[in-house]
Amino acid sequence: MSNTESDHADASADQANRKRTFGDYGGQYVPEALMPALQELEDAYERYVLENEDGFMDEFSERMRDFGGRPTPLQHADRLSERYDRDIYLKREDLVHGGAHKLNNALGQVLLAKYMGKERIIAETGAGQHGTATAMAAAHLDMPCEIYMGRTDVNRQRPNVYRMRMNGAAVNPVEAGSGTLKEAINETLRDWATTVENTHYVIGSVVGPHPFPRLVRDFQSVIGAEAREQIQEQAGRLPDSVVACAGGGSNTMGAFHEFVPDESVDLYAVEAGGSSLKIDEEEGVAPNSATLSTGTDGVLHGALTKLLQTDDGQIVESHSVSAGLDYAGVGPELSRLVETGRVTPTSVDDEAALNGFHRLSNLEGIIPALESSHALGYLEENHEELGDLVVVNVSGRGDKDLETVLEETEKRDLEAAPDVEVFDA
Amino acid sequence: MSRETRAERAPRSERTGNEVARKLRADGGEQLATADGDIETAIRENHPALITYITAGDPSLEDTKAYVEALDRGGADLIELGLPFSEPTAEGPTIQAAINRALDAGTTPAQFFDLVDELETEAPLLVMTYYNMILQYGPSEASRASKAGAAKPQNKPDVRPFVERAADAGLSGIIVPDLPAEEADPLRDACDDHDIDLVFIVAPTTEGERLDRIMSRVSGFAYVQARLGTTGARADVSNATHDSLARLAGYDVPKAVGFGVSEGDHAAEIVAAGADGVIVGSALVDIIADHGAGDAPAAAELEAKARELKQGARRGREEAPEPEQP
Ligand SMILES: Cc1ncc(COP(=O)(O)O)c(C=O)c1O
Numbered sequence: 001m002s003n004t005e006s007d008h009a010d011a012s013a014d015q016a017n018r019k020r021t022f023g024d025y026g027g028q029y030v031p032e033a034l035m036p037a038l039q040e041l042e043d044a045y046e047r048y049v050l051e052n053e054d055g056f057m058d059e060f061s062e063r064m065r066d067f068g069g070r071p072t073p074l075q076h077a078d079r080l081s082e083r084y085d086r087d088i089y090l091k092r093e094d095l096v097h098g099g100a101h102k103l104n105n106a107l108g109q110v111l112l113a114k115y116m117g118k119e120r121i122i123a124e125t126g127a128g129q130h131g132t133a134t135a136m137a138a139a140h141l142d143m144p145c146e147i148y149m150g151r152t153d154v155n156r157q158r159p160n161v162y163r164m165r166m167n168g169a170a171v172n173p174v175e176a177g178s179g180t181l182k183e184a185i186n187e188t189l190r191d192w193a194t195t196v197e198n199t200h201y202v203i204g205s206v207v208g209p210h211p212f213p214r215l216v217r218d219f220q221s222v223i224g225a226e227a228r229e230q231i232q233e234q235a236g237r238l239p240d241s242v243v244a245c246a247g248g249g250s251n252t253m254g255a256f257h258e259f260v261p262d263e264s265v266d267l268y269a270v271e272a273g274g275s276s277l278k279i280d281e282e283e284g285v286a287p288n289s290a291t292l293s294t295g296t297d298g299v300l301h302g303a304l305t306k307l308l309q310t311d312d313g314q315i316v317e318s319h320s321v322s323a324g325l326d327y328a329g330v331g332p333e334l335s336r337l338v339e340t341g342r343v344t345p346t347s348v349d350d351e352a353a354l355n356g357f358h359r360l361s362n363l364e365g366i367i368p369a370l371e372s373s374h375a376l377g378y379l380e381e382n383h384e385e386l387g388d389l390v391v392v393n394v395s396g397r398g399d400k401d402l403e404t405v406l407e408e409t410e411k412r413d414l415e416a417a418p419d420v421e422v423f424d425a
Numbered sequence: 426m427s428r429e430t431r432a433e434r435a436p437r438s439e440r441t442g443n444e445v446a447r448k449l450r451a452d453g454g455e456q457l458a459t460a461d462g463d464i465e466t467a468i469r470e471n472h473p474a475l476i477t478y479i480t481a482g483d484p485s486l487e488d489t490k491a492y493v494e495a496l497d498r499g500g501a502d503l504i505e506l507g508l509p510f511s512e513p514t515a516e517g518p519t520i521q522a523a524i525n526r527a528l529d530a531g532t533t534p535a536q537f538f539d540l541v542d543e544l545e546t547e548a549p550l551l552v553m554t555y556y557n558m559i560l561q562y563g564p565s566e567a568s569r570a571s572k573a574g575a576a577k578p579q580n581k582p583d584v585r586p587f588v589e590r591a592a593d594a595g596l597s598g599i600i601v602p603d604l605p606a607e608e609a610d611p612l613r614d615a616c617d618d619h620d621i622d623l624v625f626i627v628a629p630t631t632e633g634e635r636l637d638r639i640m641s642r643v644s645g646f647a648y649v650q651a652r653l654g655t656t657g658a659r660a661d662v663s664n665a666t667h668d669s670l671a672r673l674a675g676y677d678v679p680k681a682v683g684f685g686v687s688e689g690d691h692a693a694e695i696v697a698a699g700a701d702g703v704i705v706g707s708a709l710v711d712i713i714a715d716h717g718a719g720d721a722p723a724a725a726e727l728e729a730k731a732r733e734l735k736q737g738a739r740r741g742r743e744e745a746p747e748p749e750q751p
Contacts, residue, residue: 020607024581027608029556031515033628033653035605035635176521182512189514194654196630284511297582299557299603300512312533313561314511 018046020210021304023339025332028209030189030302037196038209044116045211049108049218056115060108060219067140068097068107070222074230074391079363084383084390087235090366091227091393093251100369100396101223101251102133106202108219110137113200120195121145123202124188126153126181126247127323128160129369129396130204135169137202145169148188151179153323160400178317181327185301205248206331209302213253213331220254227391228258240387241266244395245374246292246345247325249334251395260342266387269334270378272320273347281310289318291330292338292345305332321350321408322370322401352377354408357398358416369396370404463549463597464503464622464645468679471502473696473738473745476646476681477731478553478706480507480523482532484718486540492713495724497546499731502702504546505600508537508554515602517657519707522714534562534587541594549597551624551645556604559612562587584612592619598645600624606639613642624648627673629665636672646679646702651686651695658707659685662694670699689737696741703738705730 021027028038048056064070072092080088093101110121121138123145125131131147138145147169154161154173164171177183185203192201206213206220224242231239242259246252246269259265274288286308288294295306300315308316308328320326337343348356356376361367368376372395379392398405409417468474477496481489489506496504509527513520541550563586591599599621604612606625616623622645629652631639640647649670652663666682673680682695683704692703709727716723 028605029603029608030605031602031628032605032626032639033630033650035607035628036630036632039635177511186512186514190517190655193515196653298560299555301514302603307557309557309561311561313557314528315557 018042022213022333022336025303025305025335025339026210026213027304027332028302029299029304030209031193033193034189034196034209037192038211040116041215042211044112045215048112048115049215054115056111060111063107063111063140064104064222068103069095071226072096074227074234076234077364080360080379083363084379086383086386086388086390088379089231089235089239089389089391090364091223091255091391093223093393093395094366094368094372094397098129098133098136099399100129100133101220101254102130102204102396103137104222104254105204105216105219105250106130106133107137107140109200109202109215110134110141110143113202114141114143116200118198118200119144120199121202122148122188122191122195122199124148124181124184124204125160126150126184126326127400128153128157128164129324129400131169131171132160132163132167134202134204135164135167138169139167146191147171148174148184148191150174150177150181150184153180153184156404157323157400180317180323182315189301205250206253206333207248207301207303207305207329213303213333216250217253217257217333220250221257223251223254223393224256224258227255231389231391235389237389238262238265239389239391240264241268242391242393243268243270243375243378243386244393245270245325245371246330246334247272247289247327247371248329249331251393253331253333255391255393256337256343260337267337267343268378268386269338269343269345270374271345271347272322272325272353272374273349274319274321275350277347279308279310279316284310284314284316285319286316286328287319288347289320289325289327290347291328292334293347295330297335300329303329303332306330306335306338321353321404322374324369324371325374346378346382348374348377348381350408351412351414352381354405354412355414355416356380357401357405358409358414358418361398362416362418366394367398368394369398370401372396373398462620462622462645464551465679467502467549468646468681468701472701473742474502474679474681474702475500475692475731475735475738476503476505476683476702476704477501477709478505478507478683478704479709479713480509480520480527481537481540482509482527482530483523483710483713484526485530486532486536488713488718488723490540490544491724492727493544493546495728496709496731497548499728500735501548501731503551504548505551505553505704505706506537506541508534508552508558510555510558513555515655517655517707519658519710519714520656523710534558538590538594541596550595551598551600552591552596553600553602556601559584559587559599559601562590585615588612588615588619588621592621596621598622598624600626600648602626606635606642609642616644626650627669629653629669632672640673640676640678643678646681647673647676648704649673649680649682649700651682651684654684656684656707658687658711660687662686662691666695667698674699689733689740692734692737693741693744696738697744699745703734705734
């Protein structure tokens with residue numbers, strides 16, 4: 001297959017899936033040693049995922065039903081609807097096994113690795129959500145599994161470290177840099193460059209070199225596929241808007257993909273505004289992770305995409321109260337959809353996310369992940385522009401975040417917070 | 426020409442970069458090499474060549490200048506200078522640490538080029554860096570504005586300002602560990618326009634059509650990756666090295682082997698297996714790491730290490746199958 005020759009304007013969707021890029025974004029900027037493995041993966045993606053060879057996609061759906069708990073409900077949020085005076089529906093990915101949408105991708109890729117005859121699974125994790133999902137999938141499918149996790153994240157996400165180990169995965173702390181997601185990806189890439197012949201790298205979001213952004217999106221697109229059917233059944237029409245948080249952007253692309261051709265549906269990607277949208281060039285630090293909203297084009301982790309970087313091209317440290325959004329890059333397809341205007345990039349700050357967390361917990365009895373809370377924060381601030389019928393993707397549940405939320409809540413005067421004094425020693 | 430002595434060449438700064446007949450590298454086209462650039466000349470005239478890598482700015486740019494001069498004296502035939510990038514995914518712990526030291530010292534691309542401007546080595550210089558550093562060089566006002574959260578659209582990043590500056594500084598080649606041949610057309614074109622060689626890495630996993638594609642685009646030399654994995658000094662020469670050299674034997678491009686080479690005996694074994702050169706990085710960076718900034722013995726040790734490696738390579742030639750002749 002030639003990669004540049006298939007660049008016709010009228011390429012079918014199927015042909016489009018075989019392309020390395022989304023407009024100028026994407027590509028395969030990786031060490032040569034990995035290129036043959038990416039070609040092998042492209043080949044497996046085309047055969048098993050796009051063409052359902054050997055019934056791969058059927059087995060994937062069955063396992064997502066029996067092991068993963070799919071389909072997830074699309075729930076009318078009564079009290080939020082009342083509060084915002086419009087119909088708000090929640091796509092309940094928090095109810096997927098493991099507590100987040102991450103399993104959709106992890107199970108898909110581990111199963112694919114099995115079909116490809118790979119013998120070992122590696123993955124990076126930031127908050128530990130993708131790591132736990134991968135460890136669960138690897139245990140379920142009986143594959144040895146190693147997870148790379150930055151030292152800082154290991155220390156602040158202990159329960160997830162234990163969960164991974166309970167499921168039989170080895171957890172390798174990464175000491176480099178600030179010890180978060182970016183360093184974990186670097187180290188997983190290094191492992192893969194060494195072990196590529198028998199190992200599959202289960203990348204955790206719609207990032208990385210082709211074909212990962214398409215592969216991960218396709219495994220996650222079940223979110224939007226279900227939601228699109230469910231909303232038409234329940235509300236009798238397509239929504240006016242779909243709102244999802246965006247870190248790397250896998251729950252985002254998962255929720256959006258089936259709606260992209262529906263031009264009447266507005267798509268909002270809500271990034272982590274952190275404490276400020278300005279980069280500190282001197283320190284090489286961005287107090288946010290708002291890559292789509294404020295980033296510039298560059299190459300990181302195998303793809304040309306929007307990045308948080310200095311003028312010289314050094315990648316800066318990102319920041320967010322939510323570990324899962326704390327990443328200086330973003331999926332190349334989202335960069336493209338923002339460039340074409342199909343997706344609107346937005347952000348809310350840490351405080352709005354924390355309030356969103358408390359509000360959903362209070363009003364609806366659902367404790368959302370801090371990542372998902374960004375989408376809920378956006379709903380609070382901007383519901384007027386979202387139309388009468390809104391779908392919000394609740395990408396995960398917030399049990400993992402309770403400690404962070406208590407700590408952060410005590411530091412601030414949050415309007416939506418309950419009295420947490422009872423927790424004081 | 427005696428291959429025992431160093432070729433008589435003008436210092437790097439006095440040579441014009443432009444004495445090169447371009448090769449046709451279109452897919453399926455032939456290589457019509459009629460003359461070589463600085464790099465191929467250096468390799469063929471000093472065969473078997475010693476190619477050394479150190480990170481610019483580790484621990485300071487002043488030290489780098491002294492180290493480069495020491496390596497030049499010690500017999501390095503080509504010198505790679507790393508321009509540090511914050512996410513060095515192809516490096517092992519040794520060079521990662523070097524890059525961190527260089528970044529902590531505040532090394533910037535502008536300073537890097539200033540250093541290259543100043544250097545007067547006999548050995549041609551190459552820059553080794555990651556693709557984003559090349560893309561971002563010479564940022565536009567538009568991209569600054571966009572970073573401050575102002576209105577889009579921004580300019581698309583472009584490889585040309587970097588290549589122009591590299592040519593200006595007299596660099597002879599560029600190596601980009603995260604740029605496979607499939608993504609290299611823009612940089613390849615810019616390098617052609619400025620008569621700079623673009624070196625590609627050939628991995629143990631590179632075979633068949635992809636090997637042809639790389640070998641039809643490479644110039645200067647083919648960087649033969651001795652083993653899977655990242656950079657870092659090793660205690661032995663891997664079998665993959667012998668396999669790779671055998672696979673490459675039919676291509677008329679100099680082959681230099683790197684990743685893990687740390688001793689004169691490795692150099693001998695690799696050259697005996699048919700390589701035209703050896704590339705040594707981590708073993709030199711280890712020496713630098715053992716010394717602080719402004720420490721004179723570091724330069725002397727680097728010079729001695731280069732000499733050991735060069736002698737090893739020469740020893741290997743005695744046993745080599747059929748050294749490729751120009
Ligand atoms: C619940 C949840 N939502 C969202 C994210 C962000 O990832 P992505 O943007 O790929 O969906 C994470 C990442 O850990 C997560 O755990």
